[in-house]
Amino acid sequence: MFSSLIGNDLVKVFLRRHLATSRVPNAILFAGTEGVGKRLFALELAKAFVCRNKTNDEGCGTCPACTRSGHFELPRDDDREALKKVIFSNHADVGMVIAYNRFILVEAIRDLEKEAYFRPYEGNARFFLIDEADKINDAAANALLKTLEEPASTSHIILITSRPDSLLPTIRSRCQTVRFAPVETEKIEQFLIGERKQPAADAKLNARLAFGSVGRALSIELEKLRERRETLLRVLQDAIENNDRVSLLQTAEKLNDAKNKDNFEDNLEILLTMIRDVWTLALSGDYEKIINIDLATELGRLAGVAETRRLAGWIDEIELLRESLAVNINRKVATDALFMHMAA
C-alpha cells in the first residue's frame, strides 16, 4: 500500500485517484532526484494490478502475488546477455529494463516491445519499469516510441529517471509525467528511527545529510563519516581561529594520501556542509537549519568569530574545485591552494 512508502504524498494522491477511476496511464514517466523512492512507487502501482487481496484499489503487500512482484534477482550490470532482455520479478507480469553500462540496450527495448504485446499471465495488467530511462540512446528510443504510440491496453510502461531533461522530447510527450519531490527531512528521520531502529541522535544527523534522498540516507556510514569530519572540523578551526598554515597543509596532505584518496570528493562535500553550517549560524543563528546538528556547539562557537564574507568565498571556491574535479586537475595542488586561501 502507498501508505507504506515515505514522502511524496501528492504522488500518492495522484496515483490513488487514477486507481480509483481505473485510469492509470499506459505510459508514465516518474521523474525526480535519485533515492526518493521512484522504483518503490512504481512497484507499488504494479501491485495494485497483480494483488489477489486488494484493499481500496491498492495492493495488500503481503499476498503471494504482491510479494513475488517485488522480488527481483538482478543480473550484474556488466552481464550484457542478461541485460538484452526484460528482467522479470518472481511475478510473470512485472518486469524491469536495466542499462548495460552507459546505455539501455536496444535489444532490451525490443524485448519489452514484444512482452508488452502479450496479455497478462496472472494479474490484471503487465507492468514494465525502465530504470534510468535517460540512458536510452536514439536507436532504443525509436524502438520504444512504437510501443508507446500503440500501447496494449493491459500493459503499463513506467520510465524512471532523475534526469528527465535528457530524455528525447518525443518520448517525454508520450508519457504522463509524475514529478517526485525530495523527501522531507523529518520523515526520513522518523523512518530511520521507526523502521531502521537508529538511535534518535544518529537519525537526526543522518536525515539531514540525506538531502531528501532516502537511498542516500541508507548508504551513509555514520561512524566513518564522524571520524572523517573530525579532520575536517580541524580545517575550520585552523582557518577561522588558529590561522595555522602548517596544520592546514598537513591536513591537505592527509586528504590526498593513498588511504583517503577515494574519499576525496566526499570529504570536500562534508567540508562544504560544515562551512555552510557556520555561515548559516553566523547569519541567522538558526540551529534548526544546519546539517551537522551534533556539532552545533562547536560550529556555533566558530560562527561567533568567523567573517561571513570569507566563509562565502570558501563556499564558492570549493564548489569551483568540485566542478574542476570532473576534468583532470591536480588534486594535491588544488587542495593546497584552497587551504592556503582559507588561512589567508
Ligand SMILES: [Zn+2]
Ligand atoms: Zn497483495
